[in-house]
């Protein structure tokens with residue numbers, strides 16, 4: 001099948017590449033000349049494990065091309081995927097300006113029947129909006145459809161190639177057939193529904209996962225007061241298949257480009273139909289508070305933060321990505337600095353992006369240089385470099401053996417063995433100095 005993907009970011013590039021890998025002819029279109037030039041030169045604008053090799057393979061096979069020219073990109077396509085950004089507006093609503101601009105452009109260029117599929121996360125009703133915009137520009141026949149994306153950053157290729165379901169919101173048999181056929185190689189459960197339901201499935205899924213995280217974080221906060229261990233509570237809960245063990249890792253709260261924005265957006269979607277989505281409003285509040293608990297823990301260990309060197313390990317919102325969008329580290333570092341602390345940070349891949357959003361951020365290229373002479377080590381991302389850290393060496397180079405662990409990376413036994421003060425999430429604070 002001939003496919004055009006508009007928007008070559010985390011979603012468009014991964015989906016386009018995976019669709020080409022199953023034998024389709026894919027053209028990825030982006031208006032960012034720099035991105036397209038990089039891709040044409042075999043460089044990948046984002047960090048995503050396995051992506052470079054898969055792009056290379058499919059470009060070589062002649063199935064995957066990149067362009068800034070939408071007319072060329074969509075001319076031969078039977079299916080056009082729209083994967084542009086839908087960032088939050090100031091009030092939390094999804095900003096549809098990029099979606100609407102693309103819909104207009106498609107309407108102006110439509111040369112024959114195509115299915116225009118929204119892959120971006122969009123508020124319920126956007127499919128109809130896109131249809132109206134395109135209709136106002138052309139008399140050519142077309143269908144709109146919704147095919148929300150569920151990949152996670154850091155495991156995006158795996159998630160796409162092993163998708164647990166595909167959701168297809170359609171209004172015509174023709175669109176259903178084309179999209180079902182496209183998903184056949186993935187051997188996955190295909191949920192065929194109407195466009196509004198498909199759009200809602202995406203927000204409901206993200207809101208539910210975010211709820212699980214805030215729920216376990218609140219349990220963790222209670223555990224700390226009652227001598228219970230949240231990691232064991234989560235294990236005990238997760239063995240019940242009705243609950244499930246995933247997304248029960250207590251920590252510093254969720255970040256990234258999706259959960260924070262999509263929870264806010266679904267609150268707005270509800271608000272617009274006169275409904276107060278109480279659960280998710282509280283999920284958001286708990287998540288925001290959770291970040292600042294890290295600073296409270298630091299203060300508990302150090303007293304004043306004035307002039308103290310805090311080594312921050314991990315900046316990205318999760319491991320295996322360079323994405324800094326809404327990373328909890330941003331708020332936490334700003335707060336530490338506001339309280340007079342001096343921050344030196346380490347992240348295996350996100351340092352450059354972090355410097356663009358955290359003014360004056362000092363980073364080091366080596367984890368042990370970062371913690372050298374530190375008054376406290378703060379763990380914000382559970383990179384494998386953190387899990388594999390040499391605790392004996394840490395003990396040697398720090399000024400004070402204090403670890404505040406926002407990801408529960410270490411066991412209390414290890415802390416006892418090496419003699420640390422250790423405060424984590426939802427477990428008792430121990431002082432083995």
Ligand SMILES: NC(=O)c1ccc[n+]([C@@H]2O[C@H](COP(=O)([O-])OP(=O)(O)OC[C@H]3O[C@@H](n4cnc5c(N)ncnc54)[C@H](O)[C@@H]3O)[C@@H](O)[C@H]2O)c1
Pocket residue numbers: 006007008009010011012029030031032035083084085086098101102119120121122149150151152153257258
């Ligand atoms: N990042 C994720 O993990 C993820 C997962 C599932 C769903 N989503 C959703 O997918 C959508 C895209 O997210 P992303 O993270 O890939 O965004 P992104 O910002 O990484 O990429 C969007 C791309 O669209 C391009 N673009 C904007 N307007 C354009 C136009 N008129 N023509 C061509 N290109 C244009 C931009 O230049 C950019 O490269 C969002 O709605 C997001 O909520 C994201």
Ligand SMILES: O=c1ccn([C@@H]2O[C@H](COP(=O)(O)OP(=O)(O)O[C@H]3O[C@H](CO)[C@@H](O)[C@H](O)[C@H]3O)[C@@H](O)[C@H]2O)c(=O)[nH]1
Pocket residue numbers: 121149150151152153154206209213246247248249250251252253254255256257258259262317318
């Ligand atoms: O038990 C957990 C699981 C996750 N997180 C945090 O939650 C955030 C999001 O993690 P994850 O869901 O793994 O990454 P994303 O790439 O943001 O993916 C989410 O957002 C995407 C965009 O909509 C969806 O496509 C995915 O299905 C959905 O998992 C990160 O900050 C994690 O640290 C926790 O704190 N505890």
